[in-house]
Amino acid sequence: MFVTPEVNVTVTQSIAFLIFAAPLCLYVAWNDLRAMKIPTWSTDALAIVFVVVGIFVIPFSDYLWRYAHFGVVLIVAILLNAIGAMGAGDSKFLASAAPFVALPDIGIVFYLLGAGMVIGLLIHRTARAIPAIRNLVPNWESWSQGKRFPMGFAMGPVLIIYLALPLF
Numbered sequence: 661m662f663v664t665p666e667v668n669v670t671v672t673q674s675i676a677f678l679i680f681a682a683p684l685c686l687y688v689a690w691n692d693l694r695a696m697k698i699p700t701w702s703t704d705a706l707a708i709v710f711v712v713v714g715i716f717v718i719p720f721s722d723y724l725w726r727y728a729h730f731g732v733v734l735i736v737a738i739l740l741n742a743i744g745a746m747g748a749g750d751s752k753f754l755a756s757a758a759p760f761v762a763l764p765d766i767g768i769v770f771y772l773l774g775a776g777m778v779i780g781l782l783i784h785r786t787a788r789a790i791p792a793i794r795n796l797v798p799n800w801e802s803w804s805q806g807k808r809f810p811m812g813f814a815m816g817p818v819l820i821i822y823l824a825l826p827l828f
Contacts, residue, residue, distance in 0.1 A: 664825050664828045665768050665825065667762065667765045667768060667822065667825045667826060668762035668763075668764050668765050669762060669765070669822070669823060669825065669826050670717070670826060671826045671827065672717055673717045673718065673823075673826075674823050674824060674825070674826040674827055675827075676713050676716070676717045677709065677710075677713055677714075677717070677760060677823050678820065678823050678824060680709040680713060681706060681709050681760065681819065681820070681823060682820050682823075684702055684705055684706050684709070684816075685706075685815075685816035685817065685819050685820050686816060686817075686820075687702055687816075688702050688703075688706075688753060688812040688815070688816040689810075689812050689813045689814075689815075689816035689817060691812070692749070692802070692810035692811065692812030692813050692816075693784070693800055693802045693810050693812075693813050694797070694799075694800050694801065694802070695800075695801050696747075696801040696802055696805060696808070696810055697747075697749055697801075698747070698749025698750060698752065698753050698812045699749070700749075700752065702753075703749070703752040703753050703755075703756040704756070706753070706756040706757060707730070707755075707756040707759075710726070710756075710759045710760055714726065714759065714760075722762075725763070726758075726759035726760075727759060729758040729759050729761060729763070730755050730756070730758050730759050732758070733754050733755045733757075733758035734751070734755035734758075737750070737751035737752075737754045737755055738751055746811060747811070749812065750811045750812065750815065753812060753815055753816075754815065757815070757819045760819060760822070760823060761822065765822070768822070768825075769818070769822055772818045772821060772822055773814070773815070773818050776814040776815070776817060776818040776821075777809075777811070777814045779814070780809070780811075780813045780814030780817075781809055781814075783813075784802065784809060784810065784813060788802075788803050
């Protein structure tokens with residue numbers, strides 16, 4: 661029997677955030693596959709979702725502390741971008757997604773990110789190797805990127821899964 665991990669996200673927070681964040685996360689995944697880019701407007705919109713919705717569903721002191729998550733992740737992501745470990749859009753997405761994550765859940769989110777990256781890479785590389793699938797969307801930039809991987813394809817669904825855990 662599969663047991664979902666307990667997270668510090670309430671059902672109310674889960675529903676409120678998912679209504680607005682899930683479509684953005686799915687768009688990020690799709691657009692990163694299609695163009696190998698995560699548009700700034702989508703990461704800005706994700707941050708705005710936290711700002712606007714979070715104030716209503718997270719206790720105020722916790723809500724304020726979540727902005728520190730944004731700052732810390734932004735600094736680390738900028739450094740990773742500077743050494744070429746990830747793209748700028750990936751960095752912006754991670755920073756914008758960070759406030760959604762409760763501090764005690766960081767371990768769970770790292771696990772989800774690790775699993776998501778491996779699963780996403782396997783799905784992408786398998787799909788890329790099957791001509792019938794590749795020909796459905798022959799102009800996707802991610803097909804021709806060699807070793808580069810559209811990390812938004814994994815990161816978007818990971819945020820959705822994390823936020824949805826209280827619903828199971």
